[in-house]
Amino acid sequence: MGGSKRRPAIPVILLTGYLGAGKTSLLNHLLRHPDARIGVIVNDFGDLNIDAGLVVGQVDEPLSIAGGCVCCLTDDSELEDALVAMTDPGLRLDAIIVEASGFAEPLTLARMVTRMGRHRFHLGGVIDVVDATMHFRTVDTSALPPMRYAATTLVVVNKLDQIPEAERDAAVAAVRDRVHQRNPRVIVIGTSRARLDPTLIFDPGEADRRSAHPRRGGAAAGAEPIQPELPIRELMRQAYAEAAVAQAADDGASAETLPHRHARSVTVTGRGCADPNQVMDFVEDLPPGVYRVKGTVQVAVGSGRRRFGVQAVGPNVYVSETNDTDRQEADSVLVVIGEDFDAEAARSTLAAALNPAAMSSARAERLLHHVRLHS
Known part of the structure; x- marks a missing residue:
């Protein structure tokens, strides 16, 4: 074991939540980070709803797992094949995000990824997105919270901007109290428009830094050649910053007060x-x-x-x-x-x-x- 050469395993992040909670908004927000290289696997019913322009420069295109909810498939080899393909060192991915169907069971998905990993990839977290505007109308607080929270590592209470400001802290606290009935170790945070600091979840640019880091005694044999930074990367950084300012103006707030959770x-x-x-x-x-x-x-x-x-x-x-x-x-x-x-x-x-x-x-x-x- 001590002499084996092994590439760093890539974290696989499961993005779960019911339809309309904001899973795709969160995914698109993560993809907007100019330094991120993210592999995307989508398991949903109907057409892919990823912003196509945001995938450019991250991966060639999102992979779709069809045929129903991925955790209910009788043959899960399609998911494993997709994950293994994304561990190709030439892709230099920082993370792989699986956007699961709203019907997916996070606990089952987490077990699947862990079983398939074998040091090629590993479970990097289970994020569940909750719609703050729907929570009080749809949740039966007399019943135990769903088992999905047994596997969840982060709950994002989204759409806080759509409820009165005075009620936002209470909304997050109510979700936290309920989730903690099932799993007191889950971190619960609130967001508006799914704006969440990507560094809380993964390390944007880590794969590029690892590839560029010089080895003692010269470059590693078979290493991918380091590509010079393209002008488009700087344009993406500028667009990322400008989008925050523009969104702040829409919200009637300054960029500094824009609701964006920082790690x-x-x-x-x-x-x-x-x-x-x-x-x-x-x-x-x-x-x-x-x-x-x-x-x-x-x-x-x-x-x-x-x-x-x-x-x-x-x-x-x-x-x-x-x-x-x-x-x-x-x-x-x-x-x-x-x-x-x-x-x-x-x-x-x-x-x-x-x-x-x-x-x-x-x-x-x-x-x-x-x-x-x-x-």
Whole structure:
């Protein structure tokens, strides 16, 4: 295992929610980010409703999974084939987003993606979009919340701009209270027109940065040639900024007050070998408000040292052994990303994990268990 060469697995993000809640609006918003390279798989009834112009520069075209709800298909090979095709390193994708039918069952879809992954891709989160204007009229609060929230990692309460401002906090709180009856670890946030900071969900431009990063001793054999940045990328950045200003004007607000949820992040580094159990204690039970954690940790295994890539989104933990030999300023680096969390507490906890006071004697079995789980 230690000598195997493995490309970084691509996160697969499941985008779920009932018809009209705003799934496609959120997807289109993510596609508008000028640095994002996103693979798109659509499972819906009827015609594709992705803004065609937004897919240009991201993927050639969205792939459609036809024949009914993807989680009910008797043959799920079409989904697996589509996901595997999008792991082609030539595409240099940051993430793959599966926009599921409103009838899809998130728990079933999450299990399917996890089972199919095998270190080619991994579950990067399950987002459920809720229509704030419909919630109070359609929800039977006397019944238990749906099982879909058992697999959900992020609930987006959308269309807050369509209800009175004085009622918005209460609307989000009502959804949060209900969702937490089923799964208290789900993060629930409110949005208007599905405007959500993409860095909360994935890392725009990560694949391009990885491809451009020089390897020690020269370029990696077989690496894709780095293409010069095209003028259209700068035009897209400019259009992205101008669209925010224009939308603010439509809302009668300044760009600074435009309802757009921004992610918060904390980076923690370490020298030497980290304590693997302290690291896993953190990523297996993320603090309130933390949505995901990513990075690399170096730990002692037997008489040597090995490095592992760690990704966690909600309760979903993905670990892979990495052969990355790039010289870095730190042996371990973990980035904590969320919307509203105790940054100093997270920093303190991870600093102790990545820089133990004494050489950790803890075994890396929990890390290795997650590696085997996805093999």
